[in-house]
Amino acid sequence: MGTSLSSRNGAPRAPIRAYLPTRYEQSVEEAKTSIGFDPDFAFGYVNLASSYVALGRTDEAEKTLQRAFERKLQNPLFLIQLYEIAFLKGDEAGMERESAQAHGKPGLEDSMSNSEGLVLAYSGHLEEARKMSRRATDLAREAEQRETAALYETDAAMRESLFGNASTARPRAMAALGLSRSRNVEYKVALVLALSGDSSRSETFTNDLSKRFPEDTTVRFTYTPTLRALLALNHSQPSKAIELLQTALPYELGAGNLYPAYIRGESYLSAHQGREAVLEFQKILDHRGIVVTDPIGALAHLQLGRAYALSGDEDKARTAYQDFLTFWKDADPDIPILKQAKLEYAKLQ
Secondary structure, three states, X not given: OOOOOOOOOOOOOOOHHHHOOOHHHHHHHHHHHHHHHOOOOHHHHHHHHHHHHHOOOHHHHHHHHHHHHHOOOXXXXXXXXXXXXXXXXXXXXXXXXXXXXXXXXXXXXXXXXXXXXXXXHHOOOHHHHHXXXXXXXXXXHHOOXXXXXXXXXXXXXXXXXXXXXXXXXXXXXXXXXXXXXXXXHHHHHHHHHHHOOOHHHHHHHHHHHHHHOOOXXXXXXXXXXXXXXXXXXXXXXXXXXXXXXXXXXXXXXXXXXXXXXXXXXXXXXXXXXXXXXXXXXXXXXXXXXXXXXXXXXXHHHHHHHHHHHHOOOHHHHHHHHHHHHHHOOOOOOOOXXXXXXXXXXXXXX
């Protein structure tokens, strides 16, 4: 189910620390301090493990969680973290083991089902991912966790929009809003709508987000710039999109995902600046501990191929396309972005 993505694209790989802000290293020290004060504070181990994963130090993350288990501490996030670490390592047996432990456990099975859906979609098994996501949403709704259910819906809608299934993505996004209008849900809905070409409704939700959370750092410096940049890109204004995303640069690696970098890369492609686009998509590939199971981690290989082709480096372009197509060799054949990738790769031969 999980497959390890190796870096075979030939691009120069900057060390992880060259990109990462000190935030994650500071988080490591703060988490260690909190554990030192209270060795039985379970969330301290969650924070420490997640910071290690973001830094690419998965072995230390595993050891951290093992220490928590030795103290007989319990937190639903422990199993999810171990599942994601196993995914990053390409350890299918480990993933199956953690998934089995979550079965039948209220408050955990839904989260694990959503994680499994993300992993399935990551390798192009979209129909199976849909089934798993529906299960996650149903379990959350049965437990009356409406915001959680809404976030599962937006995760599903996001991958549909990224993969080119706009007609499927839009209703799922709107269904999420029927469950919750929280900050994160509305952001993801606006993002899905923009990615699906519905700029008008996306702009409405973007404006609403800015009005409701005018002092929120994440909204001001990550969510809003990303959304407005994507809207500019939809209006064939890549230079404006690139300019808008400058605001997100100091924050994007600490924001829990790399969508600003992904949209910036697409903006550079649209502006016919292949070399600049290479750097953005390579950034995503260099930070799997931040991206984890998000579909842009897989799509970055394809986008890197497009960027190299645009910059005139056909050898590296072919390699990047091969990486993507090899990883998606068993993917559902009717996914629009896969069909397009095969056509583009054929032209390079």
